[in-house]
Amino acid sequence: MKIPPLHGLNGMIYTDEEKVEEIANQLKNQCRSSYVRADLDVIEQVNREMRIFMNEETDEEIRNTNIEEVTNIIKGSGKRKALGPDGIPSIAVTELPPNAKKILENIINGTLKLEHFPNEWKEADAIAIPKPGKARNFTSG
Numbered sequence: 001m002k003i004p005p006l007h008g009l010n011g012m013i014y015t016d017e018e019k020v021e022e023i024a025n026q027l028k029n030q031c032r033s034s035y036v037r038a039d040l041d042v043i044e045q046v047n048r049e050m051r052i053f054m055n056e057e058t059d060e061e062i063r064n065t066n067i068e069e070v071t072n073i074i075k076g077s078g079k080r081k082a083l084g085p086d087g088i089p090s091i092a093v094t095e096l097p098p099n100a101k102k103i104l105e106n107i108i109n110g111t112l113k114l115e116h117f118p119n120e121w122k123e124a125d126a127i128a129i130p131k132p133g134k135a136r137n138f139t140s141g
Contacts, residue, residue, distance in 0.1 A: 007137025023128050064109045070101050085123055 006013040008022045074094055081090040096104070111117060 007135075023126075027126070062112045062115075064112065065105055067098070067101050067105050070105045070108065074101070082125075085120060085125075 003016065003019055006019050006022060008018070013019050013022050074096070077090060077093070079091045079094055083089060
């Protein structure tokens with residue numbers, strides 16, 4: 001799919017690499033934390049607690065999932081979601097037989113036990129979809 005040229009903050013953008021960079025910068029600016037009305041003491045307390053939590057060793061084990069929980073998550077995920085990098089349609093996941101759900105349960109429990117989440121599970125595609133009737137250029141505000 002060819003993305004049409006974009007009106008960036010500094011003029012027209014033609015290459016895919018520049019378009020990706022401009023969209024990423026715009027998303028970063030839109031999602032940046034705003035401390036204008038924030039209580040800085042609370043922010044510092046949260047940061048302090050997070051540092052303690054992240055460095056804390058714990059003997060508490062993460063609870064394993066079970067087939068009922070896996071089934072409920074699958075049911076709640078919806079049938080009309082976009083394909084992931086694996087190309088498996090969400091409707092195929094909702095129709096999994098019990099033995100496949102059991103395999104999925106084992107994979108999830110193994111991941112929790114090893115505390116390792118594969119990089120592929122952390123990937124996502126962000127697709128910018130312009131709103132009908134809206135200008136297709138980026139603004140500074």
